[in-house]
Amino acid sequence: MSNFNSADIAAFKDVWVFCEQREGKLMPTDFELISKGRDLADELGVNLCGLLLGGEGIESAAKELGGYGADKVLVCESPLLAVYNTDAYAKVICDVIEELKPEAFLIGATNIGRDLGPRCAARLHTGLCADCTHLDVDVANYIQFLRESSTLDVDSQKWDMEDRNLKMTRPAFGGHLMATIICPRFRPCMATVRPGVMKKNVFDQAKADACEIVKPSFQLSESDLNTEVVEVVKAAKKLVDLIGADYIVSVGRGISKDVEGGIKLAEELADVLGGVVGGSRATIDSGWLSADHQVGQTGKTVHPKVYIALGISGAIQHKAGMQDSECIIAVNKNDTAPIFEIADYGICGDLFKVTPMLIEAIKAAKAAK
């Protein structure tokens, strides 16, 4: 047994980010988390390190992380790390953490990060905040965040402005409640962070060139692995997974004058957002979409980040299935359509004219990020 003690807070320093790769390619979340990690490391006055595990040659991908703000990247290469495996990754990561002791450790809340994070936190005896959407160290920044994003009366509360704990904020109860979690007695403070939420820095080649690559020593053998990955299959087409989807573009009877064209527009918009297509019962009853697409009281209840309703009136039975979406956008040619009562953003117009322009505008906004 090592003499690692997660309660010895003073022994820990630096902010680390787990940098996930699939097939040797870095994931977009890596750059988002490195960018956020940079802010946190600056607030704490410490270094920011990426931690990259992969097959032989993965080192060549590491320097790019410097361009987004990493001072150092710790690279662990082994054929056993080429494809994600819980046992192999958890062992290497925990061993390296026990040796080098970072004070904060961020992981992307991908399907892999949410498999890995809890296993490591349990082994290290520390806390893990799940699926965070906001992170602060600095108390003044945190207060400002609460002012903008909560109904709390921050001025009537007492604040310890010297508090250096990582404040990790996350939605729970399907987004009805937000909680800020701290891990005051153990290190590292660990968080999985929701993909797509943290803003990516502008890539800086000079910083990438200056980024230091370190190869910590680690032990890993075949006998450490208790599961075998037989194959990794990429989905040819996204399955219609309304409940799990972050973005849903739904169509209603408003597409009736050109059903095929309307569905095609919805598919294009969903593709741009990385989401799926849904529909009101009117579209299912008319046979335009199959039943698995139905949103509403007798269909599916969904809580996506964004729900776009194209040509849907907003009947109570439809609202019942989508009103808890985080952001609702409605396009309808009738400005008194009830859907506008619950929409965060409404556009009164013809969906066949508006949707193509919206697709272009969102493409442009995403490209500019």
Place this chain on the structure above:
Amino acid sequence: MKIIVSIKQVPDTSGKVAVNPDGTLNRASMQTITNPDDMNALEAALKIKDATGCKVVVVTMGPPPAAGMLREALAMGADEAVLVSAREFGGSDTYATSQILAAAINKIGVEADDIVMCGRQAIDGDTAQVGPQIAEKLHLPQVTYAADIQKDGDTITVKRMLEDGYMTIKVKTPCLITCIKELNEPRYMSVGGVFEAYGKPMTTYDYEALKDDPLIDATTIGLKGSPTNIFKSFTPPQKGAGMMLEGADKATCEKLADILAKKHII
């Protein structure tokens, strides 16, 4: 052979969610249900029972009324139920929760050909952490996000979902699997099942029953043993009546895209 299924009673967040003025959840005003993913885990276990005749044990940690949910699981076809309930266990975060559930599962006993099943994620806490953390505490291999499970002797083949596809993973028993809704369609309780449920064994593990397990320690369970604390909880500002954008032209769409980008929604 047996399958231990860890199930949680949760408030039904699909309907109206009531929040108290102080930002806490008004649980009293809400219906409770069995966590949806856990229903898929139970169904997966019952399918294996149908095929092999193995035993299915359901376990939950929660207040005494959670016994009602366990009865429903027995009525669906589970053979035994264990309620883990004690004041000392209250206020646990996922680290402490998995510590306690692992101790309970140890007491039920995990043998060479057994499987432990969990849901991927509970709809209230929403962390998806308890399954992997139980696996770590029990030193079991884990496979999360299971969308298909095939059992052949002591080898389990799992279709493990990724955002952009899936992995096929082979693992030997004993192991822990977390289940997602794509796995199956949970069965209903049958009339006969409801009748039989009252004859099936239901045991309660209190603090006394588990305190000798090395995992149970005042410093690792309950509110005091939880590494994470809730620093603040709050409700997001109420949704306004919404905002009608002016016009329906290119500029309107660009304005909307810009707002969404600035708010990190896209």
